[in-house]
Amino acid sequence: MTNDNDTNKTVPLEETITVIEELSRCKPLSxxxxxxxxxxxxxxxxxxxxxxxxxxxxxxxxxxxxxxxxxxxxxxxxxxxxxxxxxxxxxxxxxxxxxxxxxxxxxxxxxxxxxxxxxxxxxxxxxxxxxxxNSADALKEAKMWLELKIKRVDARVTWFFGDKTAVLTLMATAYLFSKEFGGFGWLQKTLQAGPGISNLGDTTLLYMAALILGLSIGAVFLRHIAARYRYQVELIDLALR
CATH class of the missing domain: 1.10.287 (Helix Hairpins)
Known part of the structure; x- marks a missing residue:
């Protein structure tokens, strides 16, 4: 007869946190x-x-x-x-x-x-x-949390932008968007005029282009975080071999 304590063994949270902290100091060769x-x-x-x-x-x-x-x-x-x-x-x-x-x-x-x-x-x-x-159970628990974070980051980026190429597409859209309306000259003119009723259309377009570019840059940083988590998962797989 198996012991329920063995089959439902839980890893102390502090052990998992210790593994995560140790992984946060691990970086690939620069x-x-x-x-x-x-x-x-x-x-x-x-x-x-x-x-x-x-x-x-x-x-x-x-x-x-x-x-x-x-x-x-x-x-x-x-x-x-x-x-x-x-x-x-x-x-x-x-x-x-x-x-x-x-x-x-x-x-x-x-x-x-x-x-x-x-x-x-x-x-x-x-x-x-x-x-x-560290114990194998603590490593597996840390791997589970890292994989969960990777899924959440990927889901967040995909929910906003779709597939991987959409980020680059949106950044190019923001650039072409501003270029179509006069490029840097149009940007300078709109910023100097400031928000107002007479400049409402250009200001709205400028804010839309800035929003698209900002979201695209944010998505790039989120993917960088996900890549960091994936590297840590790979290190755990090496340690569990």
């Missing part, structure tokens, strides 16, 4: 964590070049603002022009370094994607190992 050594070096090099370019630009700039350049001797002018030229070339190097690094990364895309995959596996395996310190 793009900066995925950067190759060449990209990291290029970023550091670019920052140093920008600083050096600013230093080279400072003396000629101070000379122009605080001194009369008419009576400046030729050697001083030559030195100022050389400093300006050096500043331009160094700034150009700062812009070129990340582009070269990105091109080098694209040429080695197979190696880079493999490294990123291994880094993701190690990162998420560590998270799942930490999650296993």
């Amino acid at each position: 793009p900066s964590d995925r950067r190759t050594s060449v990209e990291t070096f290029a970023g550091v090099f670019a920052n140093w070049c920008l600083g050096l370019s600013g230093l080279c630009l400072a003396p000629p700039a101070l000379m122009v603002f605080f001194f009369n350049t008419v009576g400046v001797s030729v050697p001083v002018k030559t030195l100022a022009l050389a400093s300006l030229t050096a500043s331009l070339f160094i700034a150009f190097a700062a812009l070129l370094a990340p582009i070269v690094a990105t091109g080098w990364t694209l040429l080695r895309w197979e190696t880079v994607t493999l490294q990123n995959l291994k880094a993701d596996i190690r990162h998420e395996q560590k998270i799942s190992t930490d999650l296993r310190k």
